Amino acid sequence: MITRETLAQRDADDPLAPFRARFRLPDGVIYLDGNSLGPLPVATIERLQTVVAAEWGEDLIRSWNKNDWIGQPQRLGDKIGRLVGAAPGQMVVGDSTSINVYKLLAAALHMRPERRVIVSQRDNFPTDLYMAQGLAAQLGQGHVLRYADPNDVPASLGDDVAVLMLTHVNYRDARMHDMAALTKAAHSCGALVIWDLAHSAGALPVALDTVGADFAVGCGYKFLNGGPGAPAFLYVAHRHQHEVRPVLSGWLGHAAPFDFDSDYVPAAGVKRMLCGTAPVLSMAALEVAVDLMLEADMSLIRDKSLHLTQVFFDLVSQECGNFGFAVTGPRVLEDRGSQVSLSHTEGYPIMQALIARGVIGDFRAPDILRFGLTPLYLRYVDLWDAIQILKEIMTTGAWDAPEFKVRAAVT
C-alpha cells in the first residue's frame, strides 16, 4: 500500500531533488509532458536576454567570431554527445529531427547502392516514415519500406536491406529496443543503422560509440529541455565521416564556406552534415539546458525514472483499478523508456479534464493517455497528487463534459 507519506520520504531521500529548483514550473501544475516539450530552465531566461541584448544587440555581426556563434553547432553537438555516449567530433546540432532523418537516410542509402530495402516499424513515429517515403519517391530507384515486427526485428533483415531505421524508445508505449543487439544484427547482414533518440536523449543512458552505431538523430525540445522548436542533433560515427555524401549540400557544410567557391566540396568530418545558418537564439537556449543536464548523473536519472514508473503503475492499480485503464508497453521496467501510457476508450476527454485541473500529459490517437516521467524536476508526491486527481475525475464523471470532447489542433 503506497501512501503520500511514503512518497514524501522518497523525495526527501532523492539525490536529484535539488534540480527541481533549476526549472520554472508554474504553481498548480503537475507537469507530465516533459517528454514532448521540456519545461523552461531558470537560467535560460537570463542567457537569452544576454544573447539578444548583448550578443545580437551590441556585438551584432561580430558575434559570429567574438561569441563563437559559428562554432555553436559543433560545440553543442559534442556536449549532447556526452549525454548519449558519443566521443567528440561525431555530432552536430541543427535543423529538425525530420530533416536530419532525411539527410542521414540519404547518406546511408548512397553507401549501400546495391540494396533497396529500408527496414523500420509501422508504429514508428510517423515523420520518420514519411521522410523515408518522400526520399524513396525522390530517388526513384525502387527503394521500399519494410515494416518489422517490433518483437522480432532481425527476422526482417537480410542481404537486400540497406538501412535499419528504428526509434530506440517508442513514442506511444515506451518500449525500448536493445540497441547493441539490433545494431549487431543489422551489421551482420551488411546493413547500416539509424537510431532515432527522440525519447532517449536526456532520459536514459545511451552508448552510441560502444554499441557501434552508424548514425543517430534526436530532438532538442523533449527530454533535453531546449525549448519549443529547439534544433535537433545528428550523429555520424567517425568511421563513416569520409564517406557520407550530404544530400543537402549547403554552404556551412562546405570545406571553406568563406572562400565562396562556386563548386561544393564537403568539409572534413561531421561538419559536412550542416546545411544553412543556425538558429542562434534557439541554440543558446538548448545549450543552457544541456549544460544543466550534464551536471546530473545519468545513471541516477535512469534509477529514478524506473522507480517513478513503478510507482505510477502501482498507484494506477491501487487507486484507479476499476475505471477501465490498461497499462501499455512492456511490464519489465528495464525494457521501457521514461514515459508511461494508459489506454482508455475515453482517453481524449479524460486527458482534457486532467489538463483543466493542472495535470498536464498528452493524448496520442487512438486511445492513449501519455505521461512523461522526468526525474530532474518531478517529485514522487506529484504522482500521488496526479493520480488522486485522475481518480476524482473518474469517480465523479467530470471528464464527461462537452468542452472536453472538442479536439484541438495539437493533442
Ligand SMILES: *Cc1c(COP(=O)(O)O)cnc(C)c1O
Ligand atoms: C518527436 C519526434 C520527432 C519530431 O520530429 P521534428 O522534425 O522535430 O518535428 C521525430 N521522430 C521521433 C521518433 C519523435 O518522437
